[in-house]
Amino acid sequence: MIPSPRCLAPGFVKRSLDEFKRVSNIALKLEGLTSPGRPFPLIFFDKPDSLSDCKPMSDQDIGGFSTIHFDHHPATSKEPAHARFHGEISTKLPADRPQVQRTGYAAWRTLDRPFTIFGRSLWDIDPFEYLAVQFKSDGRKYFINVQTESIVPTDIHQHRLYAKTPGEWETVLIKWSEFVRTNHGQVVEPQREMLTQKVRTIGIGLIDRQPGPYDLSISRMWATNAYNEDDVLKEAFRTSKGSPEPPRAVGPRRPSKEEPEEILI
Numbered sequence: 001m002i003p004s005p006r007c008l009a010p011g012f013v014k015r016s017l018d019e020f021k022r023v024s025n026i027a028l029k030l031e032g033l034t035s036p037g038r039p040f041p042l043i044f045f046d047k048p049d050s051l052s053d054c055k056p057m058s059d060q061d062i063g064g065f066s067t068i069h070f071d072h073h074p075a076t077s078k079e080p081a082h083a084r085f086h087g088e089i090s091t092k093l094p095a096d097r098p099q100v101q102r103t104g105y106a107a108w109r110t111l112d113r114p115f116t117i118f119g120r121s122l123w124d125i126d127p128f129e130y131l132a133v134q135f136k137s138d139g140r141k142y143f144i145n146v147q148t149e150s151i152v153p154t155d156i157h158q159h160r161l162y163a164k165t166p167g168e169w170e171t172v173l174i175k176w177s178e179f180v181r182t183n184h185g186q187v188v189e190p191q192r193e194m195l196t197q198k199v200r201t202i203g204i205g206l207i208d209r210q211p212g213p214y215d216l217s218i219s220r221m222w223a224t225n226a227y228n229e230d231d232v233l234k235e236a237f238r239t240s241k242g243s244p245e246p247p248r249a250v251g252p253r254r255p256s257k258e259e260p261e262e263i264l265i
Contacts, residue, residue: 021068063094064103109203
C-alpha cells in the first residue's frame with residue numbers, strides 16, 4: 001500500500017494521535033453524558049506564531065483599496081497578549097474592474113483545520129452553550145463569522161460583536177444558538193441551527209462600508225458553559241475588569257436584510 005501525499009504531510013501522524021486522544025478522553029470521562037465544565041479553546045493569541053493560524057482578508061483581493069494589518073502584541077501590565085486587527089476602510093471602486101460593484105470590507109478568520117486519519121479536523125462545540133470573546137473595540141460594527149461543514153458551503157453564521165465599553169478590554173458571552181445563518185451577504189430563510197458538531201472556521205469581519213480607520217484587538221475566543229471550572233473565563237474577566245462580577249451574556253440580534261452580513265473568500 002502506498003500512502004497518499006496527505007498522509008505524508010508534516011504533522012499528519014501527530015494530529016491523528018491527538019485527535020484519537022481527544023475522542024478517547026471524551027469516551028472515558030463520559031463527557032457526552034454531561035456538560036463539560038472546562039473551556040474549549042478556539043483561538044488564543046498568546047504567542048506571535050498564533051497569527052499563522054489565521055487568514056487576513058480585505059477587498060484588496062478583488063482590486064479594492066481598504067488596508068488591513070494583523071499583528072501580534074505581547075502581554076503587558078495593562079493588556080493581555082493579543083492580535084490587533086486594524087487598517088483603513090475605503091469604498092473606492094477599482095477603475096479597471098467594472099464587474100466589481102462594491103468594496104469596503106476587511107476581515108480575518110482561522111485557517112481550515114488540517115486532515116487527520118479520521119478526516120478533516122473540525123471543532124465540536126456542541127456540548128457548549130456560549131462563545132466567549134475577550135476583546136477591545138473601537139466601537140465599529142464588527143461581526144463574528146462561523147463557518148461549518150454545511151451542506152451549503154457558502155453559509156456563514158453570524159452575530160454582532162457588541163462593545164459595551166469601546167476602548168477598554170471586555171469579555172462577552174454569546175449563545176451559539178443565537179447566531180444567524182447568512183449566505184452571500186443576505187440573511188437566509190428558513191433559518192437552521194448551526195452545525196455545532198462540525199465547525200470549520202471562526203473569525204471577525206468589518207462590513208459596515210463606512211470609510212475610515214478601524215481598530216480591534218482580540219486576545220482569545222473559546223467555547224464555554226460558563227461554569228466555575230472555567231478558569232480561563234475568570235482570568236479573562238479579571239484581566240479586563242478586575243471585578244468578580246460575571247461577564248454579561250449578549251442577547252440575540254437579527255441582522256438587517258438590507259446590509260451585507262457575510263464575508264467569504
